[in-house]
Amino acid sequence: MFRATTWRKLTSTVGTLQYIDRVLASRTTFQGVRRLQHESLTKRALWEIAEVPGKGLGVVASQDLPAGTPIMDETALITASPGGEEPLRAALLSQYPTMPAATQARIQRLFSGLLDHDRFGSAPPTLSDAQARGVVRFNTFAPFDHVAMTTGNDASIVPTTGLWLSPSFLNHACSHNAFWHTPTLDRMVVRTVVPVAKGTELTIAYRNAHDPFALRALALRERYAMTCMCPVCTADRRVSETDRAARSADMERLSALATNVFEWAAEVDMDAADDEAARGIAEHLDQWLVAHAGSETYRPHDVRYIQYLLGCVELYVDVDNAGGRSRAADRIVTALVPTDLRVQWFDEEVRGSAPDWLFDLIRCVRTAHAFSAQMPVRAQQALLEHAAKLHDVMFGGGEEGFRAAFGELAVVEE
Numbered sequence: 031m032f033r034a035t036t037w038r039k040l041t042s043t044v045g046t047l048q049y050i051d052r053v054l055a056s057r058t059t060f061q062g063v064r065r066l067q068h069e070s071l072t073k074r075a076l077w078e079i080a081e082v083p084g085k086g087l088g089v090v091a092s093q094d095l096p097a098g099t100p101i102m103d104e105t106a107l108i109t110a111s112p113g114g115e116e117p118l119r120a121a122l123l124s125q126y127p128t129m130p131a132a133t134q135a136r137i138q139r140l141f142s143g144l145l146d147h148d149r150f151g152s153a154p155p156t157l158s159d160a161q162a163r164g165v166v167r168f169n170t171f172a173p174f175d176h177v178a179m180t181t182g183n184d185a186s187i188v189p190t191t192g193l194w195l196s197p198s199f200l201n202h203a204c205s206h207n208a209f210w211h212t213p214t215l216d217r218m219v220v221r222t223v224v225p226v227a228k229g230t231e232l233t234i235a236y237r238n239a240h241d242p243f244a245l246r247a248l249a250l251r252e253r254y255a256m257t258c259m260c261p262v263c264t265a266d267r268r269v270s271e272t273d274r275a276a277r278s279a280d281m282e283r284l285s286a287l288a289t290n291v292f293e294w295a296a297e298v299d300m301d302a303a304d305d306e307a308a309r310g311i312a313e314h315l316d317q318w319l320v321a322h323a324g325s326e327t328y329r330p331h332d333v334r335y336i337q338y339l340l341g342c343v344e345l346y347v348d349v350d351n352a353g354g355r356s357r358a359a360d361r362i363v364t365a366l367v368p369t370d371l372r373v374q375w376f377d378e379e380v381r382g383s384a385p386d387w388l389f390d391l392i393r394c395v396r397t398a399h400a401f402s403a404q405m406p407v408r409a410q411q412a413l414l415e416h417a418a419k420l421h422d423v424m425f426g427g428g429e430e431g432f433r434a435a436f437g438e439l440a441v442v443e444e
């Protein structure tokens with residue numbers, strides 16, 4: 031599917047492929063811009079850089095990757111704080127001449143929008159002003175300052191921007207299969223969020239993938255000068271604007287129905303009337319799934335989202351019937367999401383770039399946890415069963431997959 035332009039070939043002119051690439055650069059400051067020790071721990075054996083039709087270069091899985099696999103873990107080449115494209119460009123231009131040749135060569139390969147630029151020339155030429163502008167425009171990430179955010183002091187949040195070399199090759203997809211985040215302002219970790227088969231392109235969301243099609247298309251065109259060719263946008267283009275609006279309204283309606291159940295469950299133990307209403311909602315979601323499976327109008331991730339909502343509603347109903355609170359639920363919350371994501375689950379900013387259902391799931395299990403002071407074994411079993419089902423909707427692999435990932439989760443005998 032992809033033209034075989036592997037990273038190995040691309041790097042053949044600058045030396046042997048290095049799996050651990052350390053560029054020890056002096057720490058200097060330039061108008062608040064730090065040049066950092068660049069230490070790439072990127073696991074290139076997991077992926078390669080290849081040409082992707084219609085998108086330039088991209089990153090392709092070179093083996094099957096389970097959900098949650100860390101595929102890149104890299105320190106920024108440069109960060110600017112306070113950030114913005116201008117300080118980052120100025121820093122790049124001033125620091126480029128003193129950078130090691132291998133780093134210069136990697137910068138030369140970054141997409142800059144310049145058609146006449148040879149990205150794979152053997153000798154790294156100088157970095158022109160226009161090229162630096164393009165490199166920064168198309169490859170800048172704006173990390174979130176989680177430390178400042180958790181202090182709750184907005185005034186301490188300094189907008190930061192940075193350049194990371196390997197993550198810069200990740201293309202955008204509204205149905206992205208990987209997720210980037212920054213545990214610290216200069217460290218970026220990229221993980222898969224669903225299982226990714228060997229040969230599949232790894233993609234991240236450059237912007238909120240849940241926005242309506244027209245808004246996404248406009249923003250991606252203005253910011254990245256691109257027409258998104260991801261499966262969601264391609265499918266969206268096939269349906270009329272009227273149908274798209276009707277679909278959005280329908281998804282919102284179903285989501286609001288399920289949210290009712292989450293709210294009843296969060297406030298108090300559900301009473302018989304709530305319980306009956308929740309069953310009605312589960313039935314409605316189930317019928318929707320039967321009617322729309324394989325439909326042309328609804329996209330696969332819409333169907334997955336409704337499957338997920340149904341799973342959550344069923345979880346509440348069953349756990350509520352069994353009654354109680356669970357240490358097992360707490361352990362599911364702890365284990366269900368990869369550590370680095372878990373740390374940030376309250377962060378609204380992160381919600382924008384991760385699949386919403388990942389965070390809804392955590393909310394859902396946390397709510398189950400708050401049912402009452404004690405949770406009988408039966409309820410814990412129900413919770414585990416449902417968590418396995420939801421895990422399957424999100425990550426695949428069936429019950430076996432859940433056990434492989436979270437085998438240590440067991441019912442706690444009081």
Ligand SMILES: C[S@@+](CC[C@H](N)C(=O)[O-])C[C@H]1O[C@@H](n2cnc3c(N)ncnc32)[C@H](O)[C@@H]1O
Pocket residue numbers: 084085086087088139140141168169198199200201202203254255256257258259260
């Ligand atoms: C950060 S770079 C990604 C790597 C880039 N494709 C390359 O060749 O180095 C961002 C640019 O990649 C292209 N791109 C990324 N995602 C795309 C998509 N879904 N469809 C079309 N082009 C895309 C756009 O030109 C965008 O400005």
